[in-house]
Each structure stands twice: as C-alpha cells, then as structure tokens.
Amino acid sequence: MNPVPAGALRAALYDWECEHVAGRRDQDVGFYAGLASSPGTRILELACGTGRVGVPLAERVPGSRVVGLDHDRHMLARAARRAAASPGAGRVALVQADMRAFAFARPFDVVAVAYNSLQLLTGAGDAAACLAAAGACLSPGGVLALEVTSYAPATGGTADHRSAVAGEPLGRGTVCGLSVELVGGFDHDPGLGLTHYHRRWTLQRPREPAFVLGDTVALRSFDEATLDGLAAGVGLEPGERQTRGRSLLYTARRPRRPATARR
Numbered sequence: 001m002n003p004v005p006a007g008a009l010r011a012a013l014y015d016w017e018c019e020h021v022a023g024r025r026d027q028d029v030g031f032y033a034g035l036a037s038s039p040g041t042r043i044l045e046l047a048c049g050t051g052r053v054g055v056p057l058a059e060r061v062p063g064s065r066v067v068g069l070d071h072d073r074h075m076l077a078r079a080a081r082r083a084a085a086s087p088g089a090g091r092v093a094l095v096q097a098d099m100r101a102f103a104f105a106r107p108f109d110v111v112a113v114a115y116n117s118l119q120l121l122t123g124a125g126d127a128a129a130c131l132a133a134a135g136a137c138l139s140p141g142g143v144l145a146l147e148v149t150s151y152a153p154a155t156g157g158t159a160d161h162r163s164a165v166a167g168e169p170l171g172r173g174t175v176c177g178l179s180v181e182l183v184g185g186f187d188h189d190p191g192l193g194l195t196h197y198h199r200r201w202t203l204q205r206p207r208e209p210a211f212v213l214g215d216t217v218a219l220r221s222f223d224e225a226t227l228d229g230l231a232a233g234v235g236l237e238p239g240e241r242q243t244r245g246r247s248l249l250y251t252a253r254r255p256r257r258p259a260t261a262r263r
C-alpha cells in the first residue's frame with residue numbers, strides 16, 4: 001500500500017523530475033529577478049507549482065512581495081514549505097486559483113509564467129484568457145514575462161512515443177521513500193500545434209510490489225508572433241526577448257500611458 005497521498009506524490013515527483021531529469025533548478029530565476037529589481041516590487045507568478053521560481057525570486061529581489069498562484073493544492077503545499085524555509089518567508093503568499101480566470105485588487109509590477117506553464121493551456125481561448133487576466137492586473141509599465149519551449153523534433157515530423165516510452169529510463173532515484181524509475185517520450189503533431197509527453201513511472205517501496213503510474217502531458221506550441229498577437233490583444237507592447245536553446249524567454253509591457261493618451 002502507498003501511504004503517500006497520490007496528489008502529494010505527484011507534486012514530489014514533479015520536483016524530482018524537474019531537478020534530476022529536466023535539469024531545471026534555478027537557472028531561469030535571474031531572468032525574472034532582472035525584471036523586478038526595484039525594492040518593493042510586486043510579483044505575481046502564475047502556475048507557481050512548488051515555488052521553484054517564486055520563492056528564490058522573493059529572496060533575490062529585496063523587499064519584493066511575491067504571490068504564487070496555482071490550481072493544485074498539493075503543489076501549493078510544497079511551495080508553502082519551501083517558502084517557510086526561505087529567507088524570503090513572510091514576503092511570499094500563495095493562492096489557489098485557475099490562471100485562466102483570476103483578479104487581484106492591487107496591481108503587480110511583474111506577472112511571470114515560468115517554464116512551460118502557459119503551454120499547459122491547450123483549450124481554445126485558454127491562453128488568451130490567461131493573458132487577459134494577467135494583463136488586467138499589471139500596473140502601468142508592468143511586465144508580463146514567460147517562457148515557452150519548442151518540443152518539436154529537431155528533424156521535423158512526428159516522433160514515435162511508443163518506442164520512447166519503452167526505451168531507456170530518463171532517470172532513476174528515490175522520492176518519498178519510494179524507488180522511482182521514469183520512462184517517457186514525446187510525440188509532436190505540427191498540424192495541431194500540440195506535443196504530448198507520455199510518462200510511465202515505476203515506483204516501489206522496499207519489500208513491496210512495484211506499481212506503475214502513467215500519464216500524458218499535453219503542451220501547446222507558441223511561437224513569438226502568436227505571443228505578440230495575444231499580448232497586443234490585451235494592450236501590451238513588445239518587450240525584451242531571449243532565446244536559450246529551444247526556449248524563448250518572452251516579455252511584453254503595459255504602456256505607462258494608455259494608447260489614446262499618447263496621441
């Protein structure tokens with residue numbers, strides 16, 4: 001029997017996969033911290049997960065206030081523990097909400113959607129709804145910052161996930177006292193602009209039978225022009241961009257004055 005609740009286990013597996021399989025630690029935090037350098041900056045991180053980005057952001061930007069928003073209470077519980085153990089504790093607040101529909105009474109200087117989180121919004125109109133809500137809570141001059149990754153195979157075409165899922169493990173380790181082996185693979189549909197990441201986790205507690213969890217994460221592809229269109233639709237202007245490997249670090253800014261007032 002597995003005494004770790006399934007949701008808590010999935011959140012722990014997320015952190016393990018991030019660190020040991022994807023190699024995501026804090027290398028993207030500097031990008032968001034660079035946009036939020038003034039003391040007292042108010043930062044909202046959408047889809048904050050376990051606080052991998054939001055908690056160190058609060059540490060790196062003196063006097064900042066960070067609000068992390070996520071719809072998953074198990075991810076938020078890990079974020080709360082990470083925040084409590086950090087020097088930024090007391091300046092991080094966590095909110096359970098849907099990133100496609102939220103509002104705050106006070107505006108933010110930076111709204112961040114780190115890693116590939118925007119790409120998890122695969123439904124029609126989901127990303128536009130998210131950016132509309134994000135844009136509405138940006139202060140004049142405030143910045144929307146996000147990262148998207150291309151998962152299309154370098155050679156083009158469609159990868160065969162079945163052979164990949166049956167192939168060499170992506171990683172092995174220990175999570176919540178369970179030995180873990182992860183096998184996974186991607187398939188990409190350029191027509192739909194969707195990538196599916198198929199995972200099979202084999203988990204085992206010492207002297208107990210192994211059990212398997214399988215899931216598929218759908219990720220929508222976004223190119224820069226599409227993001228520009230979505231941002232312009234909510235009144236944001238193009239900002240700085242950086243390319244890092246297959247990832248685009250993207251920003252758009254709320255004008256200091258509304259377009260009509262600048263004529």
Ligand SMILES: C[S@@+](CC[C@H](N)C(=O)[O-])C[C@H]1O[C@@H](n2cnc3c(N)ncnc32)[C@H](O)[C@@H]1O
Pocket residue numbers: 018046047048049050051052053069070071072075097098099100113114115116117120
């Ligand atoms: C890939 S994780 C990223 C977590 C964190 N930003 C990071 O970079 O480590 C994606 C997160 O998005 C959250 N998420 C997905 N859809 C969401 C939605 N509609 N509203 C709020 N959070 C959502 C998930 O619960 C998960 O914590």
